[in-house]
Each structure stands twice: as structure tokens, then as C-alpha cells.
Amino acid sequence: MTEPIRLRRPRPVRTAISLAPMIDVLMIMLVFFMVTSTYLDLDMIRAVAPTTEETPATAPGPETETDAQAPTLLVRIDASGGAAVRGQPLSPPQLASLLRDTVTERPATQVLILPSGAAPMQALVTVMETATQAGATRLRVVRLEARP
Amino acid sequence: MRIPRPAPRPAWDPIVPLIDVVFFLLVFFLLVGRMDATSPFEMAPPIATTGAPLPAGGATLTVAEDGALALDGAALPPQAVTARLRDRLAADPSLFIRVNAHRAAELRRVLPLIAQLEAMGAQDVALVVTPEAE
Numbered sequence: 550m551t552e553p554i555r556l557r558r559p560r561p562v563r564t565a566i567s568l569a570p571m572i573d574v575l576m577i578m579l580v581f582f583m584v585t586s587t588y589l590d591l592d593m594i595r596a597v598a599p600t601t602e603e604t605p606a607t608a609p610g611p612e613t614e615t616d617a618q619a620p621t622l623l624v625r626i627d628a629s630g631g632a633a634v635r636g637q638p639l640s641p642p643q644l645a646s647l648l649r650d651t652v653t654e655r656p657a658t659q660v661l662i663l664p665s666g667a668a669p670m671q672a673l674v675t676v677m678e679t680a681t682q683a684g685a686t687r688l689r690v691v692r693l694e695a696r697p
Numbered sequence: 698m699r700i701p702r703p704a705p706r707p708a709w710d711p712i713v714p715l716i717d718v719v720f721f722l723l724v725f726f727l728l729v730g731r732m733d734a735t736s737p738f739e740m741a742p743p744i745a746t747t748g749a750p751l752p753a754g755g756a757t758l759t760v761a762e763d764g765a766l767a768l769d770g771a772a773l774p775p776q777a778v779t780a781r782l783r784d785r786l787a788a789d790p791s792l793f794i795r796v797n798a799h800r801a802a803e804l805r806r807v808l809p810l811i812a813q814l815e816a817m818g819a820q821d822v823a824l825v826v827t828p829e830a831e
Contacts, residue, residue: 568712575719582723586730592748593795593823596811626804666805670760670798674743674826681747692808 594677596690619657619687622648624680626664630672641679648683659687666692736797737772738765743800745826755793755821756785758814762799764806779813786818797825 624644625633632644639647651658660680664673673690680688738761758778759767766778773781785792794814798807814822 568716572712572716572719575716575723579719579723579726582726582730586726588730589742589827590829591742591751592745592826592828593751594745594748594826595821595823596796597815597819597822664804664808666803666808668804669800670802670804670807671743671800673804674745674800674824678745678747690808692804692812694812 594674619659620651620655621659621661622651623661623663624648624676626662626668626672626676628665628667630668630675632672632676641675644676645679645683648680648685652684656684657687658685659689660685662688662690664690664692736761736770737767738762738799740797741800742797742825742827744828746828748826748828751795751823751825752793755795756782757825758782758794758796758810760796760798760802760807760810762801764802766810779817782814782819783817786814790818791820793821793823794819795823795825 622634627633627638632639632641634644634647648660652660662673662676662680664676677688677690736757736759738759740759740761757769759770761767766773766775768778768781782794796807796811796814811822
């Protein structure tokens with residue numbers, strides 16, 4: 550009697566994937582993301598807004614001022630970054646209280662900011678922020694342009 | 698005398714926690730960092746606490762302290778910046794443009810740029826600010 554043939558199964562090979570290349574790639578990605586990312590928290594202030602949201606929420610009633618009647622308050626920013634209204638140099642708290650008083654009294658007040666070309670960016674942003682915090686909704690930055 | 702050899706341990710055994718940590722760090726930096734708004738200059742945006750969250754995408758125009766310009770991280774002469782932005786605005790008029798100006802940059806270097814962008818038809822321009830002083 551013949552013995553049944555025993556087929557030998559190939560032993561399962563422990564596929565030991567080499568992990569070193571994977572770790573290399575991971576480390577490179579890690580260093581890449583660490584180096585290229587910026588961690589500064591960035592916000593924005595719109596300078597030019599899309600014109601789609603032009604429709605005012607409330608129709609101007611008889612007691613609300615129309616744009617033509619609304620007073621304007623011109624805030625100048627000098628070359629050193631100081632603010633002045635009606636020729637009077639104002640400290641930041643004075644400017645804030647003036648803006649708050651004006652806007653509370655006449656909410657439709659248009660605040661115009663006329664900065665000197667030599668003023669730093671921070672001065673403009675600070676004045677814009679003061680006006681926003683005072684509740685001014687109509688804010689505009691104007692600039693003098695040389696006539697060609 | 699025979700000293701018994703220790704049984705060979707699988708080589709990847711102690712590496713698994715390392716990979717875990719590296720993955721964790723990788724995901725952390727992916728989530729925490731933002732890849733945009735890189736610039737070739739030292740940047741310090743103006744400080745303002747009333748800013749709105751800055752959306753991703755769009756074009757980034759960087760103005761350095763001395764007025765040098767960069768578009769999307771590449772330093773360029775002003776004419777090249779204008780030309781490129783004009784092309785991009787012609788292709789997509791609703792292009793979001795962020796102006797990342799140094800807080801000490803003079804306004805005469807920044808405001809004419811924004812006026813120029815508006816004249817070229819830009820409808821969505823934002824100034825980049827930061828709520829925190831480093």
C-alpha cells in the first residue's frame with residue numbers, strides 16, 4: 550500500500566516590511582510641515598467688499614436719516630500716526646469717546662479717514678478699529694491723489 | 698559553558714510607538730499650521746481685534762516694511778504684480794485678494810495699491826490683521 554503523498558505547504562513567510570523608509574518619509578513630511586506652516590493667527594478687515602450685499606435690511610423710514618443728510622466726520626491721520634479731528638489732535642481715548650458720542654447721537658454718521666501717505670499701516674488700522682468699536686457702520690478711507 | 702542567546706525579537710517591535718508619535722505630530726502640524734500667506738519678507742500684520750476670520754484661497758499680495766511687493770510668496774517688481782493680478786482678475790473677477798501689509802509700511806505704499814486693485818475690477822479685497830502681538 551502506497552502512502553498518500555504529502556504535499557508540503559510552503560511555510561507562510563513573515564513578511565517583515567521594512568519600516569525604515571516609511572519612517573524616513575514621515576519624518577521628512579513632519580519637518581516640512583513644521584517649517585512651512587505659519588502659526589500666526591490671521592484675521593482680515595475688508596477693504597473692498599463684494600457688492601452683492603448692497604440691499605439695506607431696513608428701508609429708510611421718515612425718522613431715519615438718508616445718506617445725503619447724514620453728517621460726516623473727517624479723521625485725519627498725520628505722518629506720525631496721530632489722529633486729528635477738526636484740526637484738533639486727539640489721543641486715542643479722546644478719539645474713541647468723540648467717535649462714540651458722535652455715532653450715538655447720529656448713527657448714520659459717515660466717518661471719513663484721511664491718512665497721510667507717510668503714516669504707518671498700524672495707525673490706519675487702529676483708527677478703523679476705534680471707529681468700528683464706537684459703532685460706526687459707514688466707514689471710508691479717502692486719500693488725496695495728485696491731479697495728472 | 699553555554700550562554701543561551703536571547704530569543705530574537707521582531708525588529709519592528711519598539712518602532713511602533715515611534716511611528717505613532719510621528720503620525721500624531723504630523724497630523725497636529727497639519728491641523729495647526731496654515732500653509733498660505735507665506736512671504737519672502739519678515740511680516741508683521743497690523744494688530745486689530747475686530748477682524749473677521751480670514752478665509753483660505755485667493756491671491757496674497759504682500760507689502761514689506763520698505764514697500765517691496767510679493768504675490769503669493771514670490772517677490773516681484775510692482776509692474777509684474779500689477780500685470781499678474783490684472784490677468785487673474787480678468788479670468789476671475791470675484792478673486793479674493795488679501796493685502797498683507799507690514800504694520801510699519803507707509804500708507805502711500807499700500808493705499809494706491811488697493812485703489813489700483815479696485816480700478817482693475819477687484820470686488821473682494823481684505824487687509825490682513827492679527828489679533829495678537831507676538
